[in-house]
Amino acid sequence: MKKLLTSILTIFLAMAMVFGMTACGGTEDTGTDKDGNTVVKIMFHVDKTTTEAQAYQKRINAFNAAYKDQKIKAQPMFKARTAGASGYETELLNNQIEGTLADIVTFDAPNTAAYAKSGLLYDISKLIPQETQNKFYSLNKYEGKLYGLPIQESSAGFFYNKKIFAQAGINVDGITAENPWDFAKFKEICGKIKAVGKVAVDMRIDAVKDETAPYLLYPFIYAAGGSFTDSTGYKAEGYYNSAQTARGFQFIKDLISAGYTSYEIGATDFFTGKVGMYLSSGWTIPDLDNKYKATFASRDDWGLLPYPKDAVAASATGSWSYAITNNHHKDKTAIVELLNWMTSAESSKAITDATGMIPARKDVNNNYAQGTPEYTLLKQLEVSGKERPVTVAYPTFSTTFNQIISGLGKGEVSALLASATKTLQGEMDRLQKLHG
């Protein structure tokens, strides 16, 4: 019996040691490797086999070569965004719980408020000089503090089929980012396209399962003079259901009611010449350049128009950003070095060359010729770019926005907005109670 008990105890102790060691391995991180290098971990939201990841990897390699003598070594981690961005966020939050957060992480700009409020992100206001901050088109700020720097920028617009426009007798000369068209002109052109038997515009109102519709359509609300929340991000009542906001949504509903757009447009209908215009971001440019040659043999066959204005001009902005995390590394010196490197003009150019997106910095010279789609997107970003609402309840905003867009076909705007505002305000109240 004694022998038996001894055996059991031995097994138990061995297991306790194994688990104990695992526990230590999970939390202990000195931040230096065996060669004495200060290791700075950086986590990206893309799969390592993608072109974008390879561009990040090249910049990391260049950093490690440049900082070899200073004994700073960057260590990248690539975590693909499975299940949309939420899969990446789960990874991020698990790391926070386990105490294994990377020193720098990438994150989607609309999450700035929620991540900052929860203490996930480190306030870098004092670490990044104002002169450097001024070089960016946008910054990830919340409650006056800086929490992140964009990797790249994005803007969207209306890609149009020049053959269909010519067939409908539409002349868009003079419509530029600096001098955009208005809601009335937009409807007039839609009417002309419909008159030649084509679907006027794919507004992407069917893309309501993720962030696509909110990202592409929110500028219409701002353009109509509307808004979603107050400046604190805790009040939706009186903003989300205001008359101006309703006007913006009504404009989209009018397009559906008039048969200018619909939920039934196929994903490739614009690319196969069935639709006159297509609302999308800069990532569509490579597709138009390289695919669908039967419809768009060259850039002479398509063009890009800016967002239409109403009370004001507004266009989509925002992409993923870098942030320093509030992890256990108190000394942020080496981490800031890597952040500055990854957001430098050189890195910005290298990464946007790979992705086709707009550089986040104003001092990156891409030599876009006037009149090109890239120039239109860049100018629009400068002139009318307006970020999505900054609120800790952003996921709820995004969900309710999608529900409104989905309901516009049959529902009344006022009823949809009343329901959405109630839901969003309820969530904001809960979060305000939580955050105190």
Place this chain on the structure above:
Amino acid sequence: MFNTTLIILAVFIIVFLGFAVYDLAVAKKRKQVYRAKSSLTAYLMLLPAVILAFLFILLPILYSLGYAFTDYYLLKPNEINFVWFDNFKDFFEELSTKGTLYNAIKNTLVFVVGVVPLQIGLALLLSLFVNRDGVGSKIFKVCFFAPVVISLSVTSFLWLQILAPGENGLLNALLGIFGIPPHDWLKDPNTAMPCIIILSAWQGCGYQMLIFLSGLSNIRKELYEAASLDGANGWRKFWLVTWPGLRSTFVYIIITVFIGACRILTQPMLMTGYMDHTVTLSYYMYQQGYVYRWVGYSSAVALLMTIFIGAITLIQRRIFREEK
């Protein structure tokens, strides 16, 4: 959290070992050497499986149970407070507004009521069809079972192509031949849930078909021969021989299909997004926990859902036991 898990695990192992030691001590006291040796072997071999079951089944349930009484917010993992029954109060308050939660429960019930008889009925029909020694019965078995091995995500995307709105949809194109105008099947509240029910029954019935087949193989052929001699036709053979023979299989299938149906998540998530006309209770729970980050509240919903499913399952067992 990790340390808490280790403590719970240690307590669990100590309890497990306590049982082992007690068993061995009794054997020793009674001088049952053979029993002592075999018990030790049994416990040691059981230990890895017990630890895995504890880590991946029991522990998450325990955590979820505990979180249901806290204000755990995903972005504040280190500031969890005990809030008693606040989450349950919020649940019933939300339910009284007849908002998304109300729709989620309603849609889940509609789905369960629709899919359970349809899926089981289809499975039974298919199993009776392929349970003959006719030509190609094996090919049919493989064909009917094939959707089961395809992931639900793939199946959902496949059906998205079939149900796509406008003339691009395969179903609409087919109906167009007969002059029926295209319809947005998944946006229309009257057709979205029936479409999801049909695709789910189609996807899942192959698995139940196999279970029914194993049940059919246990029915003695002599019973059919005797029924034939008594002049029973096909329907009476089914009703008096096949059906009684399949009763225990049927009970198992109805319970598992019911539980699976209550947990529906993937199809509405991938096919329509978070919309009031298709949101289900599991989807609501996922949205609250992972997208809105209210883990505490989401856990409370999970607990209530578990209680509901458990209660219905017990009622089902009771009903079928009485019939037996």
